[in-house]
Amino acid sequence: MNILEKILLFLTILAVVFNLTQLNIYNFLEDENRIALICFILSLCALILILILIISKKIRDNYNN
Secondary structure (H helix, E strand, C coil), X not given: CHHHHHHHHHHHHHHHHXXXXXXXXXXXXXXXXXHHHHHHHHHHHHHHHHHHHHHXXXXXXXXXX
């Protein structure tokens, strides 16, 4: 399970970076920019959820030992 978590963490970081590169700062109100912004926010949420999962597993392991 630990390898799967690391792979998911890596993929979500790649998604965050990719969506950041898709944002156009100079013309921020385009439709394509809104889609990239929504995808960026969603990938940040996924990143936070995966980090919460990893931290909760570490807390559980410390509690059980």
